[in-house]
Amino acid sequence: MRKEYLLTPGPTPLPPQISLAMAKPIIHHRTPQFQAILKEVSSGLKWVFQTANDVFIISSSGTGAMEAAVINLLSAGDIALVVQGGKFGERWTEIAKAYGINTEIIDVEWGKAVSPQEIGKRLKANPQIKAVFVTLCETSTGVDNDIQAIAAVVKETPAVLVVDAISGLGAVDIKTDAWGVDVVVAGSQKGLMLPPGLGFISVGPKAWKLVEASKGGRYYLDLRKAKKAADKNDTPFTSSITLIDALNEALKIMQKDGLEYIFKRHKIMADATRAASGALGLELFAPTAASDAVSAVKVPAGLDGEKLVKTMRDTYGVTIAGGQAELKGKIFRIAHMGYIAESDIITGLACLEKVLTQMGYKFTLGAGVSAAEEIFLKKENN
Numbered sequence: 001m002r003k004e005y006l007l008t009p010g011p012t013p014l015p016p017q018i019s020l021a022m023a024k025p026i027i028h029h030r031t032p033q034f035q036a037i038l039k040e041v042s043s044g045l046k047w048v049f050q051t052a053n054d055v056f057i058i059s060s061s062g063t064g065a066m067e068a069a070v071i072n073l074l075s076a077g078d079i080a081l082v083v084q085g086g087k088f089g090e091r092w093t094e095i096a097k098a099y100g101i102n103t104e105i106i107d108v109e110w111g112k113a114v115s116p117q118e119i120g121k122r123l124k125a126n127p128q129i130k131a132v133f134v135t136l137c138e139t140s141t142g143v144d145n146d147i148q149a150i151a152a153v154v155k156e157t158p159a160v161l162v163v164d165a166i167s168g169l170g171a172v173d174i175k176t177d178a179w180g181v182d183v184v185v186a187g188s189q190k191g192l193m194l195p196p197g198l199g200f201i202s203v204g205p206k207a208w209k210l211v212e213a214s215k216g217g218r219y220y221l222d223l224r225k226a227k228k229a230a231d232k233n234d235t236p237f238t239s240s241i242t243l244i245d246a247l248n249e250a251l252k253i254m255q256k257d258g259l260e261y262i263f264k265r266h267k268i269m270a271d272a273t274r275a276a277s278g279a280l281g282l283e284l285f286a287p288t289a290a291s292d293a294v295s296a297v298k299v300p301a302g303l304d305g306e307k308l309v310k311t312m313r314d315t316y317g318v319t320i321a322g323g324q325a326e327l328k329g330k331i332f333r334i335a336h337m338g339y340i341a342e343s344d345i346i347t348g349l350a351c352l353e354k355v356l357t358q359m360g361y362k363f364t365l366g367a368g369v370s371a372a373e374e375i376f377l378k379k380e381n382n
């Protein structure tokens with residue numbers, strides 16, 4: 001017998017209510033029944049995106065919503081400024097290039113956050129830049145960028161700010177309207193506690209002008225079609241009925257908890273994971289801008305990081321993530337986003353300690369779990 005634990009930065013575990021919601025018989029999407037669900041979901045999405053703007057639902061993974069952002073705002077020959085501090089920052093560049101959009105790149109050392117002043121400098125140097133693409137939580141490095149400060153800089157320019165919050169939304173704070181973020185992109189399988197398959201994009205008025213002006217070709221991802229349908233509480237194509245119904249459940253669970261509580265819960269899980277890493281003598285990959293959604297930890301020298309992740313998963317049923325691209329084998333990532341509780345973190349850390357010991361790494365067995373428990377206890381006392 002084996003029990004599986006999923007501690008990866010997408011997909012994330014599903015609450016049982018959500019799995020059950022998806023077991024219901026399918027209904028048709030052009031019906032009052034589905035429209036009622038869609039109506040609740042639209043207002044729930046605005047709540048979780050912290051915006052009064054439309055939040056469109058796309059049947060795709062998160063990258064589909066990223067592509068929708070690029071092709072609806074820009075067309076070939078336009079100039080975009082992209083912050084590249086990891087694999088997902090690079091994805092913005094790759095999508096832009098695929099559509100003939102020129103990119104100016106801010107290369108940020110992996111494991112560091114971008115300097116908002118640098119973005120300001122680049123925008124000042126080139127007033128032709130139409131859009132700035134950044135990542136809230138750079139999942140590949142475990143870094144959170146300071147979106148509030150970045151938005152304050154971009155707001156003063158003609159450019160629009162587009163944020164990939166695919167792993168950040170529902171885990172770390174992003175005040176779309178209060179901070180003045182023009183476009184926010186998210187996905188279903190991270191903080192929102194759903195299976196993969198839905199992409200989301202919120203578009204503010206400054207960005208909508210670009211959507212209308214863009215001359216690029218688009219069809220399935222045309223946000224003008226999405227807007228026309230949304231105005232009638234509808235979707236342009238066959239909706240992902242089952243996932244949207246499940247999303248309604250997820251949003252209800254989240255609304256019951258409240259955003260403030262949700263962000264605090266993520267921070268405690270992150271604090272516990274970080275404290276445990278330190279107690280085990282392990283270094284965080286991003287000590288100065290560590291995300292509350294996912295922790296990236298350096299693999300100790302001389303240890304095979306890929307083997308560590310593989311053993312935890314295949315021998316003990318605890319799935320964490322390894323490093324991507326240039327970080328392959330060099331870091332491991334423990335996600336604490338979405339439906340993750342203290343018990344999951346403790347289980348993940350205990351398994352990590354066991355496998356580290358088996359691999360010959362020296363530390364006091366239990367030190368990581370104990371450090372995490374201290375954080376959880378302190379929370380109980382506050």
Ligand SMILES: *Cc1c(COP(=O)(O)O)cnc(C)c1O
Binds near residue numbers: 165166196
């Ligand atoms: C997971 C993730 C993506 C990619 O999403 P897909 O659903 O795999 O397309 C993009 N950006 C970030 C920051 C992510 O964490």
